[in-house]
Amino acid sequence: MPELTEEAVAETPRAPVDLERALEAILMVADEPLPLVSLATALGSPIAAVRQSIERLVADYDGEGDGPMRGFELREVGGGWRIYVRPAFDDVVKEFVLTQNPTKLSQAALETLAVIAYKQPISRGSVAAIRAVNVDSVVRTLLGRGLIQEAYTDSETGAIHYETAPLLLTSLGINSLDELPKISPLLVDGRDGFDDLS
């Protein structure tokens, strides 16, 4: 991905309406969340203009303009934009999509995922220390699900450090890790010496 400033992308300015229609066309073939910068690159338009067009499309589909509220919506999830069915119609749609809903994550897997999400990058040993149980098989499950990935291997200890994968954001329906709930209030009194436990 080339680095782009908002200005640099500008080449052939188009009328905003064209841009919205072109965006719709691209969104029809997208198979992953599309960041503004990818859209701007493909369209040869300034990021600012693309952002505005996206905002207008969101409002359009939400029925805030002249048209009706559509059966679909434009959502920003996992760092990009994609077309989703509007929640009210999720049930209607169900039988038309081949959903192989994976088995639910176990409590142990969810807790391990939470530890990794808040402490990333983190080694398996450190996760095990926090959870006070062996986490090897749970980490394997999370890797296989694509919810976490290897971040790096510590050159001294050889310990693999893990981080959350982009799929986690999509699975949670959030746009970035910043949207995770703050964990410090959950720790109540935030005792000293907490950080060096891990």
Place this chain on the structure above:
Amino acid sequence: MPELTEEAVAETPRAPVDLERALEAILMVADEPLPLVSLATALGSPIAAVRQSIERLVADYDGEGDGPMRGFELREVGGGWRIYVRPAFDDVVKEFVLTQNPTKLSQAALETLAVIAYKQPISRGSVAAIRAVNVDSVVRTLLGRGLIQEAYTDSETGAIHYETAPLLLTSLGINSLDELPKISPLLVDGRDGFDDLS
């Protein structure tokens, strides 16, 4: 698919607007063209009503109502209805597809291809277990590149098994899979504990 007459489907009539919104929700996620009768069955609406709603949607997307002409269109193909990119935007979409598809396969894609080549036919789950990462998107890439193909679907689990396509042989400059160099010492271990990966 049960046989349905136009009358038999009628059960819970809905307001036409609702019907259009539900239809566009379904059409947004449908991969295959959907016959009227399937849509009518799913929505519990008379076929005639569904046909009218479809016609209104076509006109709507074509900009014949109050709204703009969309970047997508609703078209009847092979006896069913599906949403496609509007041909006027073919160039934009082609440009986008170009930027999304680099000419070289990623390391992850190559490794997955290697696993499939040596273990075929193999399900996605089994590849994921061997590589210890989620391989859904790379398998899609390899399918799209014509390097692998579906071999069969396991009748019990419904898991699709993949095999390499002739293009791989051509790319490697060999005539048959027998010519793949043996790497057997590394294949014997049959890794314990990986079976529980979905």
Place this chain on the structure above:
Amino acid sequence: MTDPVAEAAAVEGAVGFRLTLSNFSGPFDLLLSLIAKHELDITEIALSRVTDEFLSYLRGVDTEDELDQASEFLLVAATLLDLKVAGLLPQGELVDAEDVALLEARDLLFARLLQYRAFKEAAAWFAHGIEAESTRHVRAVRLEEKYRKQSPDLVWTLSLGDFAALAALAFAPREIPTVGFDHLHAPLVSIREQAAHVVALLRGGGPVTFRQLIAGADQRGVIVARFLAVLELYKYAAVTFEQLEPLGELTLTWSAQHWTDDSLASLGADYDA
């Protein structure tokens, strides 16, 4: 939620201990459940009140097989017991270092419990989020044939040998072995990383002696790994070596014809097993 017992068995593939302790994922999980059962807050009193119950869960553990999995429980149990015994002593009088150590152990236990509880609550948020999102439907349709044809042609650069090496790499266990080093508390050394170091030193340069190769390596593990790396590189015909007399100076020369970073990645795979 699914049946927790079946879930624990299926997900962890665990035998024995987890099942004996029904469905608690670790000692903190059990402690928190016990404290919650008595509707208590996390305090010293709460801990002393649930200690007996906690210990009763441990009585199911009898075989050596389960001991490994039980060790974390036993550690917590020991701390709890110490605290309970100390509770019989007059309060507020710190007599010796042992008491101080006990207070530290107690605070550590509290801190870890609180931390565990925080992550447990976060996990509930994750579960809810994933559950809610799993009902959503995203547009993900096959690319139309006319656009697929538009994809630029693949540039294939791998030779048959490269491809096999890649397969070997993919099938090799991804982790550097840790067993056997843990109890020595020695840092783990990766042969592949040491090989990278060796390659960097040798490649494009003149002959290097093994003595120079291990200069600055202060750990035996690193020296061993570099030696193994040299042997691996020799197997790949990437280096040649010369030793004029037994136990004499070993001189290495870079001799690889086709060397890529991929070759390095597949190096030492045998040692991974």
